[in-house]
Amino acid sequence: MTRVVVDPLTRIEGHLRVSTEVDANGVITDAQSSGMLFRGMERILVNRDPRDAARFTQRVCGICPTAQSMASVNALDDLYEVADQIPKDALVTRNIIQAINTMASHATHIYVLWGPDLVNPAYRNLLATVEGTGSAVWKEFLSRFAPISYKMDGASVTPGTAYINAIKEKKDLEQAMAVIGGKMPHQMATVAGGVTYRPNLADVGTLTSHYYKLMDFVNSTTLGVDAQTWLDNTYRASSPQKAVNFLLEHLQNLVDKSLSSNNFSYSAGWGDLELISAFGSELIGEKTLGLPASFKIDRTGGYGEDSNVGYLTYGVFYDVENGDGYDAVGFGQSAFQKAAFINSSFEKKAFDHKYVTEETSHGFYTSDDALHPFDGVTDPVTTASDITYEGGSDSRYTWIKAPRYNGTPCEVGPVSRLISMDEPLTTGLMQAFADNGYSAVNSFTRMIAKAQELLILSEQYLKWVTVDLDPAGKYYVDPDLNNAKDSKGIGLWEAPRGALGHWVKAGSDLKITNYQMVVPTTWNCSPRDANGVAGPLEQSLIGTKISAAENALGVDNTNPTGILHTARSFDPCIACAIHTIDLTDRTATPRTFTIV
Amino acid sequence: MEKSENHDFLNMNRRTFLKVVGAIGASAFLGIHSSKITKALELSKTKIIWLHGAECTGCSSSLLDGGNPDLSQAIEKLSVDLAFHETLLAQQGIFVDGSPASTSELNSEILLDEAIEEGNYVLVVEGSIANGPEGSGKYCMYGERTFKDIFAKAASNATAIMAVGMCAAYGGVNSADSDLKDITDFRGVAYLNEDSSKGMLSILGINKPVINIAGCPAHPDWILLTLAAVILGKIDINNLDAVLDTYKRPVVFFPTDNSMHDNCPRRGYYDRGILDEDLSGEGCLLKVGCKGPYTRSDCGLRRWNGSVSMCTQAGSPCISCCEPGFPDVASPFYDMIEDKPLAYGMNVGTMSAIGVGAASLGVAAHAARRIVFDKYAEERKKKEEE
Numbered sequence: 010m011t012r013v014v015v016d017p018l019t020r021i022e023g024h025l026r027v028s029t030e031v032d033a034n035g036v037i038t039d040a041q042s043s044g045m046l047f048r049g050m051e052r053i054l055v056n057r058d059p060r061d062a063a064r065f066t067q068r069v070c071g072i073c074p075t076a077q078s079m080a081s082v083n084a085l086d087d088l089y090e091v092a093d094q095i096p097k098d099a100l101v102t103r104n105i106i107q108a109i110n111t112m113a114s115h116a117t118h119i120y121v122l123w124g125p126d127l128v129n130p131a132y133r134n135l136l137a138t139v140e141g142t143g144s145a146v147w148k149e150f151l152s153r154f155a156p157i158s159y160k161m162d163g164a165s166v167t168p169g170t171a172y173i174n175a176i177k178e179k180k181d182l183e184q185a186m187a188v189i190g191g192k193m194p195h196q197m198a199t200v201a202g203g204v205t206y207r208p209n210l211a212d213v214g215t216l217t218s219h220y221y222k223l224m225d226f227v228n229s230t231t232l233g234v235d236a237q238t239w240l241d242n243t244y245r246a247s248s249p250q251k252a253v254n255f256l257l258e259h260l261q262n263l264v265d266k267s268l269s270s271n272n273f274s275y276s277a278g279w280g281d282l283e284l285i286s287a288f289g290s291e292l293i294g295e296k297t298l299g300l301p302a303s304f305k306i307d308r309t310g311g312y313g314e315d316s317n318v319g320y321l322t323y324g325v326f327y328d329v330e331n332g333d334g335y336d337a338v339g340f341g342q343s344a345f346q347k348a349a350f351i352n353s354s355f356e357k358k359a360f361d362h363k364y365v366t367e368e369t370s371h372g373f374y375t376s377d378d379a380l381h382p383f384d385g386v387t388d389p390v391t392t393a394s395d396i397t398y399e400g401g402s403d404s405r406y407t408w409i410k411a412p413r414y415n416g417t418p419c420e421v422g423p424v425s426r427l428i429s430m431d432e433p434l435t436t437g438l439m440q441a442f443a444d445n446g447y448s449a450v451n452s453f454t455r456m457i458a459k460a461q462e463l464l465i466l467s468e469q470y471l472k473w474v475t476v477d478l479d480p481a482g483k484y485y486v487d488p489d490l491n492n493a494k495d496s497k498g499i500g501l502w503e504a505p506r507g508a509l510g511h512w513v514k515a516g517s518d519l520k521i522t523n524y525q526m527v528v529p530t531t532w533n534c535s536p537r538d539a540n541g542v543a544g545p546l547e548q549s550l551i552g553t554k555i556s557a558a559e560n561a562l563g564v565d566n567t568n569p570t571g572i573l574h575t576a577r578s579f580d581p582c583i584a585c586a587i588h589t590i591d592l593t594d595r596t597a598t599p600r601t602f603t604i605v
Numbered sequence: 606m607e608k609s610e611n612h613d614f615l616n617m618n619r620r621t622f623l624k625v626v627g628a629i630g631a632s633a634f635l636g637i638h639s640s641k642i643t644k645a646l647e648l649s650k651t652k653i654i655w656l657h658g659a660e661c662t663g664c665s666s667s668l669l670d671g672g673n674p675d676l677s678q679a680i681e682k683l684s685v686d687l688a689f690h691e692t693l694l695a696q697q698g699i700f701v702d703g704s705p706a707s708t709s710e711l712n713s714e715i716l717l718d719e720a721i722e723e724g725n726y727v728l729v730v731e732g733s734i735a736n737g738p739e740g741s742g743k744y745c746m747y748g749e750r751t752f753k754d755i756f757a758k759a760a761s762n763a764t765a766i767m768a769v770g771m772c773a774a775y776g777g778v779n780s781a782d783s784d785l786k787d788i789t790d791f792r793g794v795a796y797l798n799e800d801s802s803k804g805m806l807s808i809l810g811i812n813k814p815v816i817n818i819a820g821c822p823a824h825p826d827w828i829l830l831t832l833a834a835v836i837l838g839k840i841d842i843n844n845l846d847a848v849l850d851t852y853k854r855p856v857v858f859f860p861t862d863n864s865m866h867d868n869c870p871r872r873g874y875y876d877r878g879i880l881d882e883d884l885s886g887e888g889c890l891l892k893v894g895c896k897g898p899y900t901r902s903d904c905g906l907r908r909w910n911g912s913v914s915m916c917t918q919a920g921s922p923c924i925s926c927c928e929p930g931f932p933d934v935a936s937p938f939y940d941m942i943e944d945k946p947l948a949y950g951m952n953v954g955t956m957s958a959i960g961v962g963a964a965s966l967g968v969a970a971h972a973a974r975r976i977v978f979d980k981y982a983e984e985r986k987k988k989e990e991e
Binding site: 016065207 | 710
């Protein structure tokens with residue numbers, strides 16, 4: 010056994026350690042995911058004016074601050090009993106800025122955080138074994154996805170065109186956000202009662218122009234076909250099979266044209282999504298299209314047959330067609346992307362937040378009961394020697410708690426949301442993987458779902474801006490602050506990375522007595538629970554291979570691309586995951602803490 | 606713009622230089638002076654090591670939102686070698702059976718150690734530094750060591766340190782009031798909130814030139830222009846007092862003699878006494894908690910995200926995210942300050958006593974502002990004399 014540790018896993022938000030045991034065949038046999046920072050954010054919220062939570066919780070994460078403030082204002086609207094009165098145009102505006110946040114976050118993740126792994130030197134070596142085609146394909150990957158300050162064999166590599174374009178697009182989307190929110194990161198518009206900004210007609214024009222800039226990016230970089238054509242044939246396909254067939258026929262046409270000429274450029278129709286789909290996936294590239302090599306990313310990050318993982322989404326984006334207000338608790342049933350719990354056999358069940366629990370039997374805390382966020386209690390260790398990451402799977406090894414849905418660890422994020430929506434391309438690819446002996450959800454599925462969701466949301470964004478938003482409408486109702494007295498609120502939402510819930514309680518002095526957040530990366534990068542069941546990231550590593558393309562060039566523990574692809578495919582956000590701890594009763598002796 | 610172009614910035618004295626770049630913004634500056642910068646930089650590259658402690662990566666995200674030219678072009682134009690940045694670089698920490706594996710081209714920890722060893726770099730810190738529990742720093746670790754140790758090593762060998770954002774500069778949201786605060790014990794690089802004796806450098810006994818770029822997040826112009834000024838030698842890192850205020854913020858962005866309120870896009874409403882009572886209006890936000898009069902930043906002039914907007918323009922009260930002691934100096938964010946001690950130890954209790962009508966409220970805010978800034982007028986005068 011060899012111990013292979015990636016620490017820090019860079020190109021994510023925050024500090025994550027992934028520790029694995031690897032056998033002589035290069036197969037990962039054990040894994041632990043560790044959040045490395047303890048921050049104490051929720052604790053800071055206790056005794057404050059609840060309205061401040063929408064600003065404080067943004068500071069949990071600079072990548073998805075808008076989502077944090079959205080979950081927060083949902084909880085505050087519930088707390089102040091104004092949820093059912095939030096004006097429709099405030100809901101539309103909130104939808105618009107969340108859509109922008111998700112699109113910007115996805116573009117950043119795909120290209121700036123995840124993409125650079127495609128130019129790992131292992132793939133240069135792999136492609137070098139394929140005469141002619143190999144070097145042409147490598148040239149494409151390197152010229153598109155190389156990150157900033159990249160060096161190979163001592164020589165500097167120019168940053169990739171797709172990488173640079175994505176940074177520009179991210180910047181452009183955040184400008185659109187600033188139109189409404191004043192600035193980004195940490196926009197200011199989302200408040201209890203609605204939004205602070207009333208977009209005017211000129212803003213509608215500006216927001217629309219940002220959609221067309223996004224389409225320029227998508228059509229010049231991401232896709233080799235028009236985005237509309239793509240969505241008509243995938244998102245709007247009449248069956249999952251038809252969506253997959255469209256993708257495969259489209260790729261086959263490209264391959265037929267390019268294999269003889271060895272031209273895999275943008276001008277030959279190879280958008281990034283096509284290039285990654287063909288050369289990233291073994292099933293699509295090698296087994297279906299007959300390519301001579303692939304990165305086999307679909308062999309990483311999947312779940313074994315005896316794994317125990319569900320897929321969870323709370324639902325996101327208000328159903329604005331129905332006018333003012335929303336139902337804080339039943340919100341997910343009417344959302345554009347609906348709430349669901351999907352079990353490991355992919356059976357969809359109704360979601361009920363009461364089944365959400367968290368516990369800390371493997372975290373650096375001293376109490377271990379599995380409790381609903383409204384009731385969770387725990388104490389952090391305060392002795393330096395208690396904090397050690399070397400103890401293995403049976404020890405305490407992380408600051409991340411273990412959330413469970415009715416006892417089941419859950420993957421959250423774009424895949425879960427798109428399964429819930431019955432999105433044809435995602436479910437079709439999952440079926441194809443399952444039929445061919447692959448894990449239906451793997452690192453490749455996660456990335457395709459992410460790109461697909463970006464495209465779906467871009468259309469929806471345009472509709473909200475041009476059809477639903479009424480500059481003459483109403484944007485705010487002033488909450489009666491006295492309604493917070495001994496009240497509580499639930500805010501369910503989806504961050505780009507997955508299910509996000511805020512739970513708030515206020516006391517008789519109208520101040521926060523308890524504020525709890527259960528965030529996406531807490532789900533995905535969860536440690537083991539009291540029953541020894543590993544979290545989704547941990548389970549998705551165990552049984553997979555450590556180095557590039559299923560160890561195609563031999564086992565190389567010093568370049569563990571298997572860990573890198575898998576862990577980054579979850580788009581971890583550790584600052585969110587370890588926001589932790591709040592004091593439920595400041596006067597009790599001994600002190601008790603609530604962690605969420 | 607034309608006027609800016611006529612400035613020969615290479616021959617400008619430092620003060621004029623900072624005024625010019627402060628006025629025209631990073632994008633215009635780097636665009637207009639592109640060829641001159643290239644000439645000025647026919648020296649070796651300036652190496653940057655950018656570390657992340659307890660933070661949200663919002664300042665890095667803000668940097669990526671930098672103007673035109675964008676970050677990558679700025680790096681090229683300023684001849685910056687971004688030697689280490691956890692969120693952007695290809696590398697990651699890799700340990701096989703406990704030993705660092707591979708080389709600096711794959712392994713971020715080897716890369717970082719080599720870069721520190723070589724020295725001659727500007728250290729940029731994003732995020733505060735955990736000192737807890739028990740002074741161990743183990744509340745924040747990566748690469749098999751505490752961030753406190755990483756910071757100590759990187760700071761010792763740095764030419765100068767830029768603390769970017771409130772967390773790195775003053776502790777920020779990590780150091781907000783709570784019963785847990787003393788246990789986690791987060792520190793800024795050279796400050797804990799307003800206290801310069803409690804920064805991490807003091808704990809470690811390291812003495813280095815420090816520049817604080819305030820803001821939550823820091824504005825990309827503030828980061829890039831300060832970096833440009835350091836690289837071009839327009840900020841003398843051995844005489845920072847000439848360009849920084851008492852909290853080590855560049856005066857050009859965080860002026861001592863006016864507040865955000867002076868250049869607020871909603872200023873006209875204030876002058877006419879139109880003060881909003883809730884968050885639905887378009888008037889002045891003073892009565893719904895705006896801390897603009899107590900916040901020294903050029904947000905009102907510079908604005909955010911390509912000068913599209915800013916907080917008060919979007920109808921939100923300013924939450925004083927550039928002031929040491931943020932967020933506690935501004936919380937509760939949506940209540941007007943009455944008898945709460947404010948930043949700089951000032952008490953504006955008298956303000957609400959005077960304030961019975963809209964007009965007199967305005968007068969009160971001005972009085973408060975004068976109290977804040979009179980304190981700095983003297984400091985500024987002293988500097989001008991130097």
